[in-house]
Amino acid sequence: MADVLRGAVFVHGAGGGGWEWAIWARVFAAAGIEVAAPDLRPAAAGLVGTTLADYSAQVSTWVEAVPAPRVLVGASLGGLLAAMNSDQADALVLVNPIPPGGLPPAPARPQVVPWGRTACLAGTRRALPGADDAAALFAFRRWRDESGRVLDQARAGVGMAVPAVPVLLLVSEADRDVPAQASLALAQAWGATAWTVPGGHVDPLLGRDAPRLAQQTLAWLTSPGRGPGNADVSNTA
Template structure:
């Protein structure tokens, strides 16, 4: 029997599909066919460019049966937004914004290979995940990977993306120091996205103590927007998180 909904979950820079394990468990239990692949670099990470990730994401999304939802966090949010013309709904979690909103991002320098794996420390992982428990911080510390500087330079420089025709949800963390609300809110407004402000850090909606609640909130929104599924009645789930929301 085919499932009613399929979803492609795209991770952020320096991460992998493992970042979505909590979302995947909940969505799978609700009958969603979930794919959370690792975005694969070229043989040489230094030669990897954003187009490599976009091509992988577009192919993976097209391979899923409809209705299908594209979901992305941070860099994965930018990638998901770029391929969302093939999706029936789009969920963005603290996404890197496209142009022109990317110009509001702080200026940064990126080496050819960003050594997040090579220089990973448990202490810095804990700082990046203040809303996660010790076991999750240790688990994440062991899984970070190095990233292509060219990908990050292109993404932070801003790429042009047309707003997809499907409904858009943006989850924005209140304590996100990498992509603060002042960057996310204008982008969400311009795209007529439903913006939900959630507690926690940049990767808190995936790995923090609120991850399961955020996953359920996002799935309830998808079902409500599509008008299908038992979770459509949970469309007011943001209220259970005690967060501000701008749905409508």
């Protein structure tokens, strides 16, 4: 980015919260960047009536509240939401994002996906193979229920233009939710930079390597010459 980065908005994934970004937020804040990592909220009608557009509108409001130049950072569903609001950002960082083209068809979700009530530590560990016991327990205690409609809409895909800002994708090799090849294909289609990293779906946020990845991402954002034409796909992260 040509200018000094001043703001960063972190968008969490489905069934999570802003707490997922605690490590990254500390790294960015220590660099003097104003950070925001709010929780996505259900619509007035509750999770049953919440749509992807409702969540996207919340993200738009968050972005406007931090100073520019600013980066939108999103993981999983949050990565899709960040991409949907790329016109308000000066750069995007997407961690294992649900691709705008959607994911393979699957049975419709229930109106409310009861992740908060049915979460298990074993399942959390599968999503975080690179995390220590404390991080897995931290996440396990915080999962929340999610809107089935939002998840179905995200899986079906969203039409959008290629972002006109620099884009970095972090791609977990052992991701069981968003296949690594889907993220790498998105990077190629968008002319984005992609780093292939070890671990599972949520490891870049909460795993042992999270502080290092946050620092490397910040270095990428603040290096000169980053632009939408950058098509480097690297395994060096």
